[in-house]
Amino acid sequence: xxxTQIRQKNITLSHGNGGKxxxxxxxxxxxxxxxxxxxxxxxxxxxxxxxxxxxxxxxxAFTTDSYVVDPLFFPGSDIGKLAVNGTVNDLAVGGAKPLYxxxxxxxxxxxxxxxxxxVATSMKIAANLAGVQIVTxxxxxxxxxxxxxxxxNTAGIGVIRRGVNVSAANLxxxxxxxxxxxxxxxxxxxxxxxxxxxxxxxxxxDCQALNGLIDTILEVCPQVRAMRDATRxxxxxxxxxxxxxxxxxxxxxxxxxxxxxxxxxxxxxxGLDPMYLANEGKLVAVVPRSHSETVLAAMRSHPAxxxxxxxxxxxxxxxxxxxxxxxxxxxxxVDMLIGDRLPRIC
Amino acid sequence: MxxxxxxxxxxxxxxxxxEINKVxxxxxxxxSNGKKKEKIKIMEVCGGHTHAIFKYGIEEILPPTVELIHxxxxxxxxxxxxxxxxxxxxxxNSQVIFVTFGDTMRVPGSKKSLMQAKAxxxxxxxxxxxxxxLKIARENPDKEVxxxxxxxETTAPSTALTVLQAEQEGIENFSLFANHVLVMPALQxxxxxxxxxxxxxxxxxxxxxxxxxxxxxxxxxxxRKPIVISGFEPLDILQSIWMVLKQFSEGRCEVENQYTRLVxxxxxxxxxxxxxxxxxVRSLFEWRGLGEIPDSGLEISPEYKQFDAExxxxxxNKKVAxxxxxxxxxxxxxVLKPWQCKVFGTACTPETPIGACMVSSEGACAAYYQYGKNxxxxxxxxxx
Numbered sequence: 001x002x003x004t005q006i007r008q009k010n011i012t013l014s015h016g017n018g019g020k021x022x023x024x025x026x027x028x029x030x031x032x033x034x035x036x037x038x039x040x041x042x043x044x045x046x047x048x049x050x051x052x053x054x055x056x057x058x059x060x061a062f063t064t065d066s067y068v069v070d071p072l073f074f075p076g077s078d079i080g081k082l083a084v085n086g087t088v089n090d091l092a093v094g095g096a097k098p099l100y101x102x103x104x105x106x107x108x109x110x111x112x113x114x115x116x117x118x119v120a121t122s123m124k125i126a127a128n129l130a131g132v133q134i135v136t137x138x139x140x141x142x143x144x145x146x147x148x149x150x151x152x153n154t155a156g157i158g159v160i161r162r163g164v165n166v167s168a169a170n171l172x173x174x175x176x177x178x179x180x181x182x183x184x185x186x187x188x189x190x191x192x193x194x195x196x197x198x199x200x201x202x203x204x205x206d207c208q209a210l211n212g213l214i215d216t217i218l219e220v221c222p223q224v225r226a227m228r229d230a231t232r233x234x235x236x237x238x239x240x241x242x243x244x245x246x247x248x249x250x251x252x253x254x255x256x257x258x259x260x261x262x263x264x265x266x267x268x269x270x271g272l273d274p275m276y277l278a279n280e281g282k283l284v285a286v287v288p289r290s291h292s293e294t295v296l297a298a299m300r301s302h303p304a305x306x307x308x309x310x311x312x313x314x315x316x317x318x319x320x321x322x323x324x325x326x327x328x329x330x331x332x333x334v335d336m337l338i339g340d341r342l343p344r345i346c
Numbered sequence: 347m348x349x350x351x352x353x354x355x356x357x358x359x360x361x362x363x364x365e366i367n368k369v370x371x372x373x374x375x376x377x378s379n380g381k382k383k384e385k386i387k388i389m390e391v392c393g394g395h396t397h398a399i400f401k402y403g404i405e406e407i408l409p410p411t412v413e414l415i416h417x418x419x420x421x422x423x424x425x426x427x428x429x430x431x432x433x434x435x436x437x438x439n440s441q442v443i444f445v446t447f448g449d450t451m452r453v454p455g456s457k458k459s460l461m462q463a464k465a466x467x468x469x470x471x472x473x474x475x476x477x478x479x480l481k482i483a484r485e486n487p488d489k490e491v492x493x494x495x496x497x498x499e500t501t502a503p504s505t506a507l508t509v510l511q512a513e514q515e516g517i518e519n520f521s522l523f524a525n526h527v528l529v530m531p532a533l534q535x536x537x538x539x540x541x542x543x544x545x546x547x548x549x550x551x552x553x554x555x556x557x558x559x560x561x562x563x564x565x566x567x568x569x570r571k572p573i574v575i576s577g578f579e580p581l582d583i584l585q586s587i588w589m590v591l592k593q594f595s596e597g598r599c600e601v602e603n604q605y606t607r608l609v610x611x612x613x614x615x616x617x618x619x620x621x622x623x624x625x626x627v628r629s630l631f632e633w634r635g636l637g638e639i640p641d642s643g644l645e646i647s648p649e650y651k652q653f654d655a656e657x658x659x660x661x662x663n664k665k666v667a668x669x670x671x672x673x674x675x676x677x678x679x680x681v682l683k684p685w686q687c688k689v690f691g692t693a694c695t696p697e698t699p700i701g702a703c704m705v706s707s708e709g710a711c712a713a714y715y716q717y718g719k720n721x722x723x724x725x726x727x728x729x730x
Contacts, residue, residue, distance in 0.1 A: 197474055261347050264347050264350070265347060268347070268350060271397075273401075326401075326402050326403050327354060327356050327402075328356050328359050328402055328403060328404075328407060328580065329356070329407070330402065330403025330404070330406040330407055331403060331406070332400065332401070332402075332403045332406075332717045333716065333717050335715075335716045335717070
């Protein structure tokens with residue numbers, strides 16, 4: 001294996017041709033960055049030691065997600081960090097301990113190699129922080145215009161702990177809904193970064209791995225009913241999914257839902273509702289009421305949950321419906337996201 | 347958040363509700379005038395108000411004698427199917443880059459929406475300001491860039507200024523598909539309707555920042571309905587409702603301004619001048635749900651014809667009737683509540699809207715559907 005540092009400035013079609021140029025790119029950008037013995041074998045598949053997997057739990061968790069965010073870099077995160085944390089979180093909210101990720105990239109001809117390197121480095125840092133290894137991957141290059149700069153797919157394998165059974169269908173009337181901090185930061189950060197809005201502000205994406213926080217939650221409350229990360233569709237969509245799957249009602253308390261001032265500001269200007277904005281480091285957990293204070297305290301003791309808040313309760317009324325108790329004491333429906341939340345014109 | 351939270355304080359809302367309850371009794375006595383009147387019907391004209399009323403559940407805390415009717419003040423909702431068809435026709439021209447605000451994308455035409463036309467290959471781009479359309483025109487000199495200009499007097503000044511900017515820069519590949527509408531002719535059409543059941547108005551805020559409060563005098567003087575121009579925060583709306591009721595209780599019928607922090611009597615002169623310079627009043631404009639209303643739209647004046655897409659392209663100008671099942675007209679006049687419409691929530695939903703009121707989140711039906719669907723409490727309250 002050679003360690004030649006590739007000299008070209010931009011990705012060309014030959015970087016995806018399967019030959020030496022591609023090998024050099026993979027070695028230089030990915031293998032050197034991700035740096036682990038399983039990937040280092042450079043076989044067509046990763047060989048994973050079963051004993052290590054089996055010792056962590058009794059069920060395998062397997063997930064995949066594709067990342068196409070535009071722009072590639074934005075305050076607080078980038079497509080690489082997102083691709084690692086997003087998949088790690090999908091595993092973790094199912095009660096699994098995330099272990100291994102794959103990384104497939106589809107690159108548009110002409111992408112600066114420096115950009116790709118920056119993304120790979122970012123993935124490496126995120127994987128280290130989350131305690132997972134990137135063990136296999138694929139690289140494709142497509143003609144200019146056939147993809148937008150860079151798309152990444154990551155699949156993930158994790159192991160579900162013994163005795164843990166989290167599912168959106170498990171909610172019971174009386175349960176408590178908890179969120180691990182302010183909502184809408186990722187969606188607002190992306191909106192502000194897009195040039196056409198000509199907005200500026202200091203909103204950072206909340207992109208972070210949640211597996212550490214989830215370890216903490218499961219330690220004090222293995223009976224957690226349901227957990228989900230509130231990505232696209234935001235908090236409103238996740239709670240609606242819970243209510244539907246469990247055939248219960250959910251009542252949220254407007255005054256308890258944490259929203260940062262800057263995010264509120266963006267929403268006021270654009271006529272958006274933070275409850276529908278995407279998050280990349282926020283989970284909604286449903287726990288039995290008897291455990292709510294213990295779980296809340298544990299979450300607040302973890303860096304990824306210091307602004308955790310009890311935001312609602314599960315009710316036995318109006319099955320499948322989510323309502324919001326407003327600051328005026330009135331109650332209204334919180335529906336799923338319909339269409340795109342496009343800014344109002346007046 | 348400063349300058350926002352102050353207008354949402356629950357304690358102040360409670361105090362206002364107390365006052366509303368107090369004054370509503372003498373208001374209904376005044377309006378009853380011998381005959382027993384059960385409800386005072388107040389229309390909020392503007393879609394922004396409708397949205398806020400539902401978002402904060404304001405209907406729920408009003409006394410049972412006060413009912414809100416949700417008016418026609420959403421420029422996206424009232425765009426007729428024929429106009430959307432023409433927009434799609436323009437967008438389908440291979441020489442055209444069609445530029446629009448995002449919320450027109452889902453409005454159904456007779457066969458499809460702009461969103462579907464885009465998916466089928468039309469070059470349609472969403473912007474946040476008409477000036478962005480001008481930028482696209484500069485960057486694509488070999489294409490004709492057509493901006494879908496919609497909105498009340500609120501957005502007309504910015505479109506007019508964009509035309510003036512294009513003229514100044516000598517940009518020739520830019521034109522408007524002008525569909526601006528005027529608030530007063532629509533209100534007068536509503537007020538002239540024989541089955542109208544309104545007692546007073548909460549007047550539009552944004553549009554009044556441009557036109558001022560003077561044009562509303564006719565509503566108080568000729569049609570004898572009080573109107574209070576209102577801001578958009580919950581306390582603004584509650585205070586405006588209180589002011590309307592107060593007028594009844596004192597036997598007054600006037601134009602009042604609650605939104606004094608932005609709205610003046612005379613309006614915004616530079617804005618009005620820009621409209622006057624670039625546009626003239628259209629003799630007839632069709633509103634979805636309300637039909638054709640005389641003098642209710644704006645078209646580009648002859649001096650600026652070179653920026654008029656209707657002049658540059660020959661459009662089919664086909665009239666497409668509203669869907670027969672749709673009862674938006676009755677809803678806008680306060681005769682029916684959204685959920686009393688035959689197709690509400692069944693054939694007509696925000697995903698597949700049939701009528702105007704279901705199209706944008708500011709339409710009355712969409713607001714009911716989104717915030718009140720399956721909520722017996724809201725439905726019961728509205729039914730009182």
